Amino acid sequence: MELASEHAAFAGKLLADLGADVVLVEPPGGHRSRAYAPFVDDIAGPERSLWWWHYQTSKRGVVVDLEQRDGRAAFRRLVATADIVLEGEPPARLGGLGVDHDDLCAVDPRLVWVSVTPFGRTSTRRDEPMTDLTLLAGAGPVNLCGYDDHALPPVRGGGNQGWHIASLWAANAALVAVLEREVGGQGQHVDVSMHAAANVTTEVGSYEYLVSGVEVHRQTGRHANDEPTTQSQHRAADGRYVHIGFTQGTPAQLQAIIAWLEELGLRDEHAETFWLDFGLERGGLHFSELGQDVEATAVFGAVREALELIGSRLPAREFFLGASERGLSVGMIVAPDEVLADEHFVARGFPVTIHQPELGRAVTYPGAPFTMHASPWRIAGVAPHVGEHDTSVLGPLE
Amino acid sequence: MATTEGPGTPHSGALAHLRICDFTGVLAGAGATRMLAAFGAQVIRVEDPVREGRWDILRGSRPFKDDRRGVNFGGAFNHHNVEKLGITLNLRTERGRGILRELVAVSDVVTENFAAGVMARLGFAYEDLARIRPDLVYVSNCGFGHSGPYSPYKTWGPVVQAMCGLTFASGLRDQPPAGWGYAYMDHQGANFMALAVLAALVHRGRTGEGQWVDMACTEAGATLCGPEVLDATVNGRPMRRPGVPDSNRSRSPVMVPHGVYPAAGDDRWLAIACRDDRDWAALARAIAEPWAHEARWAGCDGRITAEDALDGLVSAWTRTRDAFATAEALRVEGVPAAAVARAEDRIDHDVATREWGLFPTVTHAAMGRVRVDGLPVHLSRTDWSLERGAPCLGEHNDFVYGTLLGIDADERAALHEAGVI
Incomplete structure (x- = not known):
């Protein structure tokens, strides 16, 4: 009742x-x-x-x-x-x-x-x-x-x-x-x-404070943090927004990003591609290295810039599907009502x-x-x- | 199933009759079994000894208490895994898989939030485990669920929020999406996953029947903007349109003024919501400036028509005022208001938080004493309790393999030597 x-x-x-x-x-x-x-x-x-x-x-x-x-x-x-x-x-x-x-x-x-x-x-x-x-x-x-x-x-x-x-x-x-x-x-x-x-x-908003007394600060479209972090949300070629994800650091993911850049003819346009190659050579990255290990942090940065570049050249949906098919975890920012029309959710009977x-x-x-x-x-x-x-x-x- | 004594003895009795074989990680999964453990369920977290449990990226990651680092010092991992037991088990080995089957045979629930297909590849899909334990409740939680074209895709909280509409629905007019500055949908995903476990257990209690639950965190998230969805499906009005969203304002229900206004100090803000004309009249009395008493603002229609102008006037009034004192003064007059609270404000300086006991201290075997989120519910007879921190890697191997599964010390040593546990 x-x-x-x-x-x-x-x-x-x-x-x-x-x-x-x-x-x-x-x-x-x-x-x-x-x-x-x-x-x-x-x-x-x-x-x-x-x-x-x-x-x-x-x-x-x-x-x-x-x-x-x-x-x-x-x-x-x-x-x-x-x-x-x-x-x-x-x-x-x-x-x-x-x-x-x-x-x-x-x-x-x-x-x-x-x-x-x-x-x-x-x-x-x-x-x-x-x-x-x-x-x-x-x-x-x-x-x-x-x-x-x-x-x-x-x-x-x-x-x-x-x-x-x-x-x-x-x-x-x-x-x-x-x-x-x-x-x-x-x-x-x-x-x-x-x-x-x-x-x-409030996830990080509480446990950063509870564990180490740190207050985190709001940022556009991404996690609040004590120090500023790089953008995660970008405009795709069709004006819609995409989210380039969180950590994409396994060797397979690094390889996929390099190959995708090459496929789109963007390898030379991406100034940091050598960091991707370097990340691959060192056997990938673990999330816990972010902000702790200088080289790993540089590789993370290169990953983000590569995905931003690719995202800017493709419509949001194409970016999402292309990245996802390559084993990269990214999102496109859809309106709540658009979810119900999406083929995936229709196929599942949502x-x-x-x-x-x-x-x-x-x-x-x-x-x-x-x-x-x-x-x-x-x-x-x-x-x-x-x-x-x-x-x-x-x-x-x- | 009664829990066995030992480190598994729960403080709270509500769910003490339940054992959960737990493969969850990060927050979207681990948060679900955290809540069940707080109510006394014996949650046994299964981790991979080869990768030191680092499938869960929070194991060994920041924040660090006293700046001590290592696989047992992850602050977020501790936070999401309080009151659980932890074992290491190498599922690449045949003996390891055999031991898992023994554990499942004495468990009520299996929970996991691997990417779709991982458990099946290990040979531990629902169908496999239901043969061992026919009334098993088995709940899977991943971003896109186990069917449909996106099911192979991996997700994290922010990606889930983007794909389900929550990111879109959060933001100011003419600005990019603000989204959520934390993994909101990991929290809610965990809450939905706990609901799935509990609902399936209620069903089992009534019918004796177990089942598999396939949860897609994106779908759970897509249930959280319902009126906006129906506006599209009934009225044909898509949410992607100029001026929308503007989520500090309120149109469902209609409230004006309604916003987050600047206050005195560095990045201090004050939220005010006038639910009706009575609230506005009380706010106008508090403002006590001639403009506030103009007839044009007295009715809701007038306030909506010139909402930008009204917000500008309210902002000019709040800008020089202390957020906390002003909020309290407005609440005394019956107007909903709150300073935008930082962690310190709401954790250490809020009387309601203190009275509730909302941030208890747990004891972690390596990290020592750490404060964590408590639960926002109190049960009058069998309340929750959080005292033990998250398990160190393999901390409860002896209890689970020895006391629970009856593997003697010599064999445990051999299994450890062989890299099985």
């Missing part, structure tokens, strides 16, 4: 698309996130939000007014049927209404109750307001993203990722508790802090097309985050209308 929220909606979707029977509880009139853009044909309306469509797949929806005695009674009956309660309410709200975990776990000791809040249920900061932006700013990710030019502000990555981070942790912790219940027989409360979640999702009754036609959604062969992920149904399943869900409980 999920109480509708912005920040835990993705947790509910993850579990619902994996086969859980998720009942989504909304207040009268529907949850406020039904007013989130974009909308079908740009016309707002509670059943037209594409935000809602995406995050509420495979869920059934009911309206329950927790501010009313009858609503709370219905809520208690729903909870009694649930394995997991997932909610993102302000920390004190449910307790104030007498329908919090403490009030209801006595009815069902096996209940797993997951609370997703900005700072956790008991934090000194628990009542502070927060959005995805202020979450990611206060917890570290924003400081690490942006441009070489520090006159430009640091950047929040798009897509409300702070909510996604918290939701992944919420779903995982819920399943840890469910698996523990199979052994221990008891449920428990799971307290998820969105701030803490983002704060432990785009999922389902009938959308509101439109009378099929709509393509992002598909499975992973392919489970015995218990397949699927979108069981489109997002519910306001109160769509009141009768079928609440009726039998009365």
Whole structure:
């Protein structure tokens, strides 16, 4: 059972698309996130939000007014049927209404109750307001993203990722508790802090500091670092951006780059080709030598310049395919919607097309985050209308 | 399956009944089993003695504590492999492959994030190992998955982020993609991979059935910009269009002003988000300058229409102010605001972080005591615990081969001599 929220909606979707029977509880009139853009044909309306469509797949929806005695009674009956309660309410709200975990776990000791809040249920900061932006700013990710030019502000990555981070942790912790219940027989409360979640999702941003006290600084399209590093992101011949990868230092990779330069007639144009030859002679490179060994660092530099040169002469896709076929790990920077049209993802069945009754036609959604062969992920149904399943869900409980 | 006593004895009991035979590395894989180990699963990391486990490029790489270097001193490796056991096993040898089969027979889960096809070439594809252990949960995680035209291609975090749309979706208007200044999708890839393990274990608990999970990290990443995708598939509006992205602004939901504004000091910034007209009214009171009270800004439509101008005015106000004090003052008035925090700010000077116990100290056999990321969840009965650092190369050979698999000391010595373990 999920109480509708912005920040835990993705947790509910993850579990619902994996086969859980998720009942989504909304207040009268529907949850406020039904007013989130974009909308079908740009016309707002509670059943037209594409935000809602995406995050509420495979869920059934009911309206329950927790501010009313009858609503709370219905809520208690729903909870009694649930394995997991997932909610993102302000920390004190449910307790104030007498329908919090403490009030209801006595009815069902096996209940797993997951609370997703900005700072956790008991934090000194628990009542502070927060959005995805202020979450990611206060917890570290924003400081690490942006441009070489520090006159430009640091950047929040798009897509409300702070909510996604918290939701992944919420779903995982819920399943840890469910698996523990199979052994221990008891449920428990799971307290998820969105701030803490983002704060432990910064990779180099945290461990460089934790291990050696180093602060890393944002750079354009590549890892933040204490010292500036060379560009990884370049414009291809068609104006699109490519990423030339990370470490390409095995003998086979060095050989492939040299051969590719020769094939394109660029060997002489690349002033540093002799460093590639040298890298080959010394038997390749290991990542740990970067910045530690002068010669290895020079070879790494020559690799990057070679790939930048090649990338500038080819369209992005041709560069990506050409490099990849040669065993080099590079990327092309594609828009999220372009992923669904890409031949690779189409071949794997990633785009999922389902009938959308509101439109009378099929709509393509992002598909499975992973392919489970015995218990397949699927979108069981489109997002519910306001109160769509009141009768079928609440009726039998009365 | 109960864990055996010894160094494998977990501090947290939630997943103490599970054993994981773990081939993961770097962060996208190792982060998944890290989380499971924190909840008490016995995670046995299998490493190659010939290459000293350096398939994982973080083994022996920076950062270094106290500037001490070597295969057991990689700071990131320690970070991603806390609470795991480590063994060395040479899978090029027939005996090594036999020992692996013995280990799989007593494991609930196999996890790996090699490039597609590596495990199959070793003879350890799901089909091979399911013959030994029919209810095995086997989760593979690589950049493009195990089918499709790109499946042979190798990836790293930044390449995954480029290919799944996350890099594109991060940036300022009229600038190149800013992308993510760290391997965001390695973290999330690890979280998705852990979800795959957990969901498959729930399925096994209900049905007795194991399975193979094929995870492509690019696909997991491509689920993280859903509304933007539906805007394209429903409305025919591609995200690649002028002015987009502009990800410090917010259009889903609509919030104005909404941005990262300059503050006093060197490279200090302040994030402010006005969710509605009430938030704006509170911000305008805090600004307390005549322009802020003009009627044109009172409604959301007016603020959107002149968003650039409004951002300029807000920036002029924030520029001379302390980011932390201003953020706190705005939050007191109910306006979401936060200073853009550096590592020191959010790790050592945030009361919420301290109260949570978010950065525990582990003890590593070679590196000593090191702080690491904790977990952002607390379970009321069976919470996580992180106390032991990552394993040194082969640190738990005696426990795993001796206590767990019953190989006596003489044979272990012979196996070591022969380069098998």
